[in-house]
Amino acid sequence: MIDLSPKMTEALNQQISYEGYASSFYLALAYWCDIQALQGCKKFFLRQSDEERMHMLKLYEYMSEAGVQPMTPALPQPPIKYKSIQEAFHKVFEQERSVTAAIHNLLKLSYEENDFNTQNFLQWYVDEQREEEAVIRTILDRIKVIGEGGQSLYYIDKEVDKINIQVVAAEKTVGGV
Numbered sequence: 001m002i003d004l005s006p007k008m009t010e011a012l013n014q015q016i017s018y019e020g021y022a023s024s025f026y027l028a029l030a031y032w033c034d035i036q037a038l039q040g041c042k043k044f045f046l047r048q049s050d051e052e053r054m055h056m057l058k059l060y061e062y063m064s065e066a067g068v069q070p071m072t073p074a075l076p077q078p079p080i081k082y083k084s085i086q087e088a089f090h091k092v093f094e095q096e097r098s099v100t101a102a103i104h105n106l107l108k109l110s111y112e113e114n115d116f117n118t119q120n121f122l123q124w125y126v127d128e129q130r131e132e133e134a135v136i137r138t139i140l141d142r143i144k145v146i147g148e149g150g151q152s153l154y155y156i157d158k159e160v161d162k163i164n165i166q167v168v169a170a171e172k173t174v175g176g177v
């Protein structure tokens with residue numbers, strides 16, 4: 001049986017709002033990319049937005065299993081404009097780092113509270129964040145190599161599209177589909 005303390009309940013609700021914000025952040029970014037004609041990046045961020053929604057829903061299900069009604073938070077407005085795709089990916093990295101820090105704090109709390117079920121549940125998020133950060137780091141490295149010349153946007157978009165295909169293929173392999 002899952003027994004969530006009031007403190008843990010509040011912290012999980014807070015995480016719901018972070019994951020919800022992340023989903024909306026990526027959705028807004030996907031349509032900024034659309035306007036810039038960066039279709040590879042748009043696809044990447046739309047998939048990412050769906051992933052973040054799934055992260056949020058997993059928290060809903062976990063809390064519901066514990067007999068607690070999750071909060072559905074009002075979310076802050078995400079950015080809708082960027083100076084460049086380079087800046088956008090740097091912001092994405094900051095965004096993911098902040099979610100990683102929040103997950104680590106949640107995990108710390110679960111240890112303090114001897115909440116073994118939540119510790120176990122959160123391990124999936126620790127792995128997921130590590131993978132997401134690795135993908136964004138790879139993209140940032142490629143952006144650095146491509147540089148900022150005349151056709152850089154074209155090549156960045158192609159690279160992001162390629163990475164998108166690899167991530168989807170890796171998910172299918174892990175999921176056994």
Ligand code: FEO
Binds near residue numbers: 019022052129
């Ligand atoms: Fe679910 Fe990437 O934060």
